[in-house]
Amino acid sequence: MTLLALKHVSRIFGKAPNNQVTALRDISLEVNAGDYVAIMGESGAGKTTLLNIIATLDQVSSGQVLLNSQDVSQLPEKEAAKFRRRNLGFVFQNFNLLDTFNNQDNIFLPLVLDRQPLSLMKKRLLPLAQQLEITDILQRFPYEVSGGQRQRVAAARALITQPQLLLADEPTGALDSQNSQRLLNAFEQINQAGQTILLVTHSAATAAHSRRTLFIKDGIIYHELFRGQQSFDSYLQKINNSLLALMTTERGGADVDSSQTGQKHFV
Numbered sequence: 564m565t566l567l568a569l570k571h572v573s574r575i576f577g578k579a580p581n582n583q584v585t586a587l588r589d590i591s592l593e594v595n596a597g598d599y600v601a602i603m604g605e606s607g608a609g610k611t612t613l614l615n616i617i618a619t620l621d622q623v624s625s626g627q628v629l630l631n632s633q634d635v636s637q638l639p640e641k642e643a644a645k646f647r648r649r650n651l652g653f654v655f656q657n658f659n660l661l662d663t664f665n666n667q668d669n670i671f672l673p674l675v676l677d678r679q680p681l682s683l684m685k686k687r688l689l690p691l692a693q694q695l696e697i698t699d700i701l702q703r704f705p706y707e708v709s710g711g712q713r714q715r716v717a718a719a720r721a722l723i724t725q726p727q728l729l730l731a732d733e734p735t736g737a738l739d740s741q742n743s744q745r746l747l748n749a750f751e752q753i754n755q756a757g758q759t760i761l762l763v764t765h766s767a768a769t770a771a772h773s774r775r776t777l778f779i780k781d782g783i784i785y786h787e788l789f790r791g792q793q794s795f796d797s798y799l800q801k802i803n804n805s806l807l808a809l810m811t812t813e814r815g816g817a818d819v820d821s822s823q824t825g826q827k828h829f830v
């Protein structure tokens with residue numbers, strides 16, 4: 564079932580004729596419920612713009628963004644904020660936790676803003692905290708725990724609303740390899756339990772935990788890989804090969820292979 568659909572999305576920054584930047588060019592994309600999609604590409608390729616548009620933090624210049632068939636591409640800010648709170652979870656590179664609240668209250672925050680009862684918050688917290696291995700640090704403050712633990716608290720905060728879609732922007736960018744691994748293992752488990760995840764990353768090792776990797780170049784989806792039944796190592800190798808090809812190939816068409824198995828050739 565399609566959860567997220569982008570239809571001919573373009574985003575142009577600035578004003579014509581001299582100051583225009585086309586960050587996204589006519590992007591069409593579907594993400595199924597339960598999928599785990601990584602977005603990769605060089606600096607300036609359009610990854611963050613794409614994520615911001617899906618997150619309703621930015622608006623399209625043309626095209627549509629549909630979540631569960633609802634067009635969210637032109638929501639007024641107040642409605643967009645409510646939509647985000649109810650449907651999306653966010654994990655950022657720099658954690659974005661509030662130091663004035665302890666970790667547990669940081670996790671509860673989105674449900675507090677949504678006026679949910681404390682009983683519901685507590686019921687959801689326990690399994691999530693266990694899964695993310697943060698049970699013993701819930702009463703501490705963010706500045707009293709490590710970066711890896713902070714990021715797992717941030718992930719719990721993003722997931723406690725049971726969002727339709729978890730969006731992550733470089734979630735392992737500030738973590739060492741051991742903590743990256745712990746977070747990504749948790750993401751994989753959470754995905755296997757049904758959570759749809761879309762993340763932006765520069766790291767092939769991070770992307771290799773996904774089921775599907777999209778490569779963006781100059782604002783178009785240039786290439787796509789599916790993990791299928793491949794091993795982690797084989798998928799990682801293909802991602803690395805694709806990145807190399809991406810860096811050495813001039814911009815071409817944006818045909819996307821719809822098969823769930825192999826590798827699409829560059830066009």
Ligand SMILES: Nc1ncnc2c1ncn2[C@@H]1O[C@H](COP(=O)(O)OP(=O)(O)OP(=O)(O)O)[C@@H](O)[C@H]1O
Nearest residue numbers: 576577584586604605606607608609610611612613
């Ligand atoms: N607010 C803005 N005003 C003007 N141009 C912008 C704005 N935001 C992004 N751009 C431009 O749009 C293009 C895509 O930027 P974007 O931030 O999406 O790239 P990215 O792939 O996320 O890069 P990075 O990996 O460096 O974060 C770039 O050319 C960037 O300079």
